[in-house]
Amino acid sequence: MQFKRNERFRDEYHYANSDAAIRRFPFPFADDAYRYSVNLEPHVRGAPGSVYQALFDIDEHYLGELQDRAITLQRDPLRCQVLPHLRIAQWDLLELLMESLSTDYPDWFGLDRDGDLWHWRNRLLGVDDRFVFGDESSLPLPPFEYITRQVQGDFCLCDQRDEQLYLDGGMLTSPADWSLDFDLGMNFFEWHAPVPMAHESRVFERALKYLMRLQQGAPVRRLNWTTTVNPRLDTAPETYADWVPERQHLNRQNAGERLFLRVELQTLFRLPRSGAILFSIRTYLISLAELARVPGWARRLRRVLLSLPPEIVAYKGLARNRDIAAHWLARFEDDAERLRGVAAGGDPGL
Amino acid sequence: MSASPSLNLHLEEVESLSGSIRRLRFVNAAAALLPAAAPGAHLTLRLPGARRMLQRSYSLIGPPGQRQWYDIAVKNDVRSRGGSAFLHAARPGLQLQASWPRSDFAPVATARKHLLIAGGVGLTPFLSYLQRFRATGQDYELHHCVRQSDVAAFGRWLDCDERVHLHCATPRASLELDGLLARQPLGTHLYVCGPDDLMADAVNAALGAGWPLRSIHSESFGAAAGDAFTVRLARSGEELRVAEHQSLLDCLEDSGRTPSSLCRGGVCGVCVTEVLDGEPEHRDHYLSEAERASGRRIMICVSRARSQRLVLDL
Numbered sequence: 093m094q095f096k097r098n099e100r101f102r103d104e105y106h107y108a109n110s111d112a113a114i115r116r117f118p119f120p121f122a123d124d125a126y127r128y129s130v131n132l133e134p135h136v137r138g139a140p141g142s143v144y145q146a147l148f149d150i151d152e153h154y155l156g157e158l159q160d161r162a163i164t165l166q167r168d169p170l171r172c173q174v175l176p177h178l179r180i181a182q183w184d185l186l187e188l189l190m191e192s193l194s195t196d197y198p199d200w201f202g203l204d205r206d207g208d209l210w211h212w213r214n215r216l217l218g219v220d221d222r223f224v225f226g227d228e229s230s231l232p233l234p235p236f237e238y239i240t241r242q243v244q245g246d247f248c249l250c251d252q253r254d255e256q257l258y259l260d261g262g263m264l265t266s267p268a269d270w271s272l273d274f275d276l277g278m279n280f281f282e283w284h285a286p287v288p289m290a291h292e293s294r295v296f297e298r299a300l301k302y303l304m305r306l307q308q309g310a311p312v313r314r315l316n317w318t319t320t321v322n323p324r325l326d327t328a329p330e331t332y333a334d335w336v337p338e339r340q341h342l343n344r345q346n347a348g349e350r351l352f353l354r355v356e357l358q359t360l361f362r363l364p365r366s367g368a369i370l371f372s373i374r375t376y377l378i379s380l381a382e383l384a385r386v387p388g389w390a391r392r393l394r395r396v397l398l399s400l401p402p403e404i405v406a407y408k409g410l411a412r413n414r415d416i417a418a419h420w421l422a423r424f425e426d427d428a429e430r431l432r433g434v435a436a437g438g439d440p441g442l
Numbered sequence: 443m444s445a446s447p448s449l450n451l452h453l454e455e456v457e458s459l460s461g462s463i464r465r466l467r468f469v470n471a472a473a474a475l476l477p478a479a480a481p482g483a484h485l486t487l488r489l490p491g492a493r494r495m496l497q498r499s500y501s502l503i504g505p506p507g508q509r510q511w512y513d514i515a516v517k518n519d520v521r522s523r524g525g526s527a528f529l530h531a532a533r534p535g536l537q538l539q540a541s542w543p544r545s546d547f548a549p550v551a552t553a554r555k556h557l558l559i560a561g562g563v564g565l566t567p568f569l570s571y572l573q574r575f576r577a578t579g580q581d582y583e584l585h586h587c588v589r590q591s592d593v594a595a596f597g598r599w600l601d602c603d604e605r606v607h608l609h610c611a612t613p614r615a616s617l618e619l620d621g622l623l624a625r626q627p628l629g630t631h632l633y634v635c636g637p638d639d640l641m642a643d644a645v646n647a648a649l650g651a652g653w654p655l656r657s658i659h660s661e662s663f664g665a666a667a668g669d670a671f672t673v674r675l676a677r678s679g680e681e682l683r684v685a686e687h688q689s690l691l692d693c694l695e696d697s698g699r700t701p702s703s704l705c706r707g708g709v710c711g712v713c714v715t716e717v718l719d720g721e722p723e724h725r726d727h728y729l730s731e732a733e734r735a736s737g738r739r740i741m742i743c744v745s746r747a748r749s750q751r752l753v754l755d756l
Contacts (some may be wrong), residue, residue: 093708129710129711130705130709130710130711131704131710132705132709133704133705133709146457177551177552179578180507180550180578184478185691187478211460251551251552252548253550253552253656254656255552273717297727298709298727298728299709300708301709301727302705302707302708302727303708306479306545307504307542307544308479308542308545309447309477309542310447310542312705362545364477364478364480364507364545365479365480365506365507366480366548366551367480367545367548367551368551390569396565415616423485
């Protein structure tokens with residue numbers, strides 16, 4: 093894999109997926125219609141090359157995404173907050189990420205341990221630090237911020253008490269329109285309150301009960317999705333003024349290049365020492381033009397978009413652009429020919 | 443819920459803590475670090491019984507979070523169903539399989555104070571609590587109802603700590619629950635582990651003193667398992683035995699079938715199956731009250747049978 097250089101997730105935007113990245117993109121639709129469900133399943137390792145190969149996926153956008161995180165944090169330090177009772181959970185997360193990355197990607201990450209004396213190397217970012225596990229003063233940053241500045245994806249820490257999960261910490265620089273500073277300390281139902289339609293079908297009630305029994309060593313995952321105009325990671329309420337107006341720039345001509353399907357690979361882990369839950373949100377962006385290169389995806393996405401009830405169209409920020417996207421995608425409606433070719437063993441065009 | 447991976451453990455040392463209580467230390471047979479565990483976590487060991495494998499859970503009593511070894515304390519119970527007798531005869535070098543540690547009884551991170559009440563070996567989950575509280579400087583108070591002959595067993599965890607109170611008289615004359623619970627500061631959480639009567643008395647005293655339910659915690663083991671039962675698959679006429687610690691779904695999969703399933707935790711609804719005869723014991727969070735009452739559908743990943751036999755449309 094070749095790491096991309098000079099990617100920009102804001103201002104003049106510079107972002108593209110390689111053929112390999114398109115091929116492994118976690119396309120979330122198994123059906124032509126979309127509805128909410130408790131689509132949680134065990135987070136077991138997937139095929140080599142897939143986004144499920146490692147516990148935490150590192151891909152070609154690593155450098156650009158972490159540089160974008162650093163820019164966001166410099167402008168708004170409140171994107172990273174952890175309440176004091178989650179002190180041990182911070183170390184739990186640092187251990188989980190360092191162990192996983194050094195095992196799954198030994199060429200890029202290294203970890204040596206001599207009791208509580210740890211030596212961490214991140215060759216991609218040029219980090220080489222020795223510290224005492226459990227001793228905050230031995231690291232240049234608090235453990236949660238230290239490690240999440242080195243790993244793609246957003247990370248939330250949820251404390252379990254009173255038969256509830258509380259969002260009591262997070263590193264959130266690529267949220268799909270929600271605010272850590274606003275939601276910090278909320279319980280599971282409160283922070284999901286804006287989601288339309290799902291409460292009536294008791295989706296969150298069931299998901300909460302499931303997650304409260306989540307066991308160490310048996311993480312789970314789900315995919316979630318929305319769309320974003322331009323390849324922008326920081327779609328937070330704090331920066332509405334920067335990105336909401338960009339929705340107005342979309343038209344039938346540029347939709348292929350400028351509208352992105354935004355898929356979140358969400359994974360949940362029970363953390364061992366603290367008993368807290370890690371909720372990680374790994375975001376993947378793909379333009380309509382890129383995804384249309386995989387036979388069947390454009391057709392499927394168009395049908396999903398057209399099947400959405402108005403409440404979900406509004407919630408996903410698609411009120412203005414759903415029909416523009418569907419129009420752009422319509423040209424792939426009759427790629428049945430290509431689909432048959434792929435089924436017969438033909439080249440998928442990548 | 444998907445099953446946690448299992449561990450191969452090597453019994454490294456044993457120590458007699460008292461006439462009837464023994465400490466056993468296990469290390470990873472793979473010579474690697476063990477998974478860390480939360481205070482109050484337990485380990486489920488697979489032990490050979492007279493006729494079949496037994497699964498027995500024991501609290502981890504070492505410093506929470508360390509990964510070099512797991513310590514457990516086992517009382518040689520004369521009424522033992524096989525687990526404690528086996529472990530009291532075990533010698534170093536023994537290899538055992540175990541689940542990853544499970545934590546269903548962790549202390550509440552936001553509590554202002556932790557009030558612990560233990561009876562007998564019900565003390566064991568609190569031994570790791572104490573080590574955590576001392577390390578982090580959290581406020582606590584422990585009351586242990588214990589036979590005089592067992593007092594010395596846990597001395598190294600409890601001695602020289604004025605926040606630990608022993609109650610050796612029988613019946614528990616010196617533990618005055620009402621007064622104890624009434625004088626706790628606001629924000630205190632109560633944890634009870636021990637014989638059923640002690641747990642009931644402590645919980646009732648707390649409720650009587652006006653404690654909120656969410657501040658009262660009592661430990662119970664083995665909620666995931668149940669009695670063994672027979673399942674008959676109507677389409678093939680075949681009968682399978684679902685063991686005590688096995689789910690219906692696991693049993694079907696072990697027999698080579700692949701029923702639809704997703705979450706394995708009773709929430710997603712994918713494994714719903716028609717019941718043709720027998721009475722399900724519903725443990726899912728998916729079926730509506732009316733569906734439960736009808737007894738016609740079951741989530742095979744978590745639910746079991748109240749009757750000896752269930753007949754499924756499979």
